[in-house]
Amino acid sequence: MCELLGMSANVPTDICFSFAGFLQRGGGTGPHRDGWGIAFYEEGGYRDFRDPRPSVDSPIARLICDYPIKSHVVISHIRQANVGGVRLANTHPFTREMWGRPWCYAHNGQLAGWESLPLAFYQPVGGTDSEHAFCWLLGELRRHFPHPPGDPETLWSTLHALCEQLRALGVFNLLLSDGRYLFGYCSTKLAHITRRAPFGRAQLSDAEMTVDFAEHTTPHDVVSVMATEPLTANEAWVRMQPGELVVWRDGEIVARYASDSPAPAAASHGERVER
16 A cells, blocks of 8 residues: 655645655655655645655655755655556646646555546546546536535535545545645545644654754644654554544644444535634
8 A cells, every 4th residue: 555644734834854754664664665756835836746766765755855845735645556557647646726726636545446437527647546536536526616615614525425435446545635725534544643832852653863843843833744654653643534534724623524334435424623
């Protein structure tokens, strides 16, 4: 399986610490040697870096560690290829435009019967089940909402229902963002942590690196990090439940949607979370 990394913050924040541990799983401490990528939303813009080489050996990955790009939302992915060859076109994260914004997506898992998902507005460039599912997912959102809905919660509940449909096809862990909100959907594995004052020290699980966040933050900073498996050894991460969708904005959880039953494709209900 692939691995996911995401971040949502209320101030421009670099992800160098988390990424330094995460990249080790791409051929170092983990078997995910089939490419990696990372996307940043910053100052109303978007940029990404992708490489079909293992992240542990990638000069581009070392650049990301040495170049502290500050962003409100980050999505990263390291790949263990199951469907589609090892090449740049099959390397996550994938991006498409919708409603004048770049939507970024990364997927962990494998789907059965994905070829039968009908595509309308978007077409894949590569040959993965992941990208096909992304094109279907965005196309369905655009079909339901030709224009951005006035109430974002209607979009979120529809997104959750669509994710549940994809979970019925296999393993579907997802990170998705439009640059404002970061969505995390758990099929089997996804964990998160929110750091806020008083900040403390954190020790990476995959590298000998420790940071004291109190030295790099202000009392008003809020930073949430998501990962397939917890990245630090000395912090309490929250593991998401199968069928759960969590919505972050500016580092805070603003909504959760959970399955009414553990069965795939079950109906869902939403829970609004006040800050």
